[in-house]
Amino acid sequence: MLCVIRKAALFAVLAVIQSVNFVELEEKIVNYFALLKEREAVGSSYIFIGDNPSVIDRLLKVINCVKSKTYCQKCWSCVRVDNRRNPDLMVVKPEGLSIKIESIREGIRFLSLKSYYCPKKILIVEKAHKMSQEASNLFLKTLEEPPNDCVIGLLVPKLGDVLPTITSRCRKIYLPWQEKKVKVSFFSGKKPFIPAAPSLKNRKDFALFLENLILSLHSQLKELLFKGKDEGFLGLDKLIEGIEETLKIYKAHHTININLALNLIRMRLQ
Numbered sequence: 663m664l665c666v667i668r669k670a671a672l673f674a675v676l677a678v679i680q681s682v683n684f685v686e687l688e689e690k691i692v693n694y695f696a697l698l699k700e701r702e703a704v705g706s707s708y709i710f711i712g713d714n715p716s717v718i719d720r721l722l723k724v725i726n727c728v729k730s731k732t733y734c735q736k737c738w739s740c741v742r743v744d745n746r747r748n749p750d751l752m753v754v755k756p757e758g759l760s761i762k763i764e765s766i767r768e769g770i771r772f773l774s775l776k777s778y779y780c781p782k783k784i785l786i787v788e789k790a791h792k793m794s795q796e797a798s799n800l801f802l803k804t805l806e807e808p809p810n811d812c813v814i815g816l817l818v819p820k821l822g823d824v825l826p827t828i829t830s831r832c833r834k835i836y837l838p839w840q841e842k843k844v845k846v847s848f849f850s851g852k853k854p855f856i857p858a859a860p861s862l863k864n865r866k867d868f869a870l871f872l873e874n875l876i877l878s879l880h881s882q883l884k885e886l887l888f889k890g891k892d893e894g895f896l897g898l899d900k901l902i903e904g905i906e907e908t909l910k911i912y913k914a915h916h917t918i919n920i921n922l923a924l925n926l927i928r929m930r931l932q
């Protein structure tokens with residue numbers, strides 16, 4: 663049996679893991695927009711950072727569905743988000759290497775027209791970091807003061823890819839990673855496998871690895887807590903230390919040196 667103090671420590675760590683909650687981030691964003699809709703407080707200009715287009719489609723439905731607090735998937739508006747035949751929705755994309763000034767001009771004209779059916783007119787600019795300098799400059803005034811009942815959404819992979827003059831005019835929403843499948847295997851035998859830095863191609867892979875590692879350690883911890891197994895592959899103290907270290911690194915994953923971070927995790931877990 664686990665002693666009371668150990669059990670309390672485990673619950674504390676479990677609570678921290680649950681507060682990270684990246685697993686449910688997509689649902690949180692959808693619910694956040696549902697709440698904004700309910701309070702009639704949906705903003706006019708957003709920048710979505712990440713690469714998860716499925717969330718964007720869900721948000722488009724939330725904003726304009728009047729049949730449900732979130733979205734119903736059946737109404738006129740919801741159906742036309744899926745088939746992209748909604749006259750109140752326009753999507754601008756790069757043509758060739760960049761988004762041309764003509765496309766942005768067309769988007770601005772679209773926003774100035776009265777809405778056809780939906781409560782809000784929505785302009786989405788995919789790969790907004792590819793806007794030409796001219797297109798960005800033309801867009802600034804509209805981003806700052808869009809016409810009434812309009813929502814503009816800019817999609818970018820990284821915040822640093824767009825001009826600060828653009829980002830400062832938008833509310834920022836960080837999207838969850840698109841792929842949640844385990845790219846890095848943790849447990850060869852019984853110990854977690856910590857990859858060498860070069861096998862993680864970029865920070866996205868690094869973050870994905872950390873998320874999956876935390877989930878893995880989380881399930882080990884639950885085994886200990888709820889099934890009363892006294893020792894996992896690591897031993898309780900090492901497991902707690904490992905989780906705390908990994909959580910700290912996860913919070914700093916945008917800036918931390920990946921090699922150093924992996925060494926720290928390796929020291930704790932192996």
Ligand SMILES: [Zn+2]
Nearest residue numbers: 727734737740
């Ligand atoms: Zn609907």
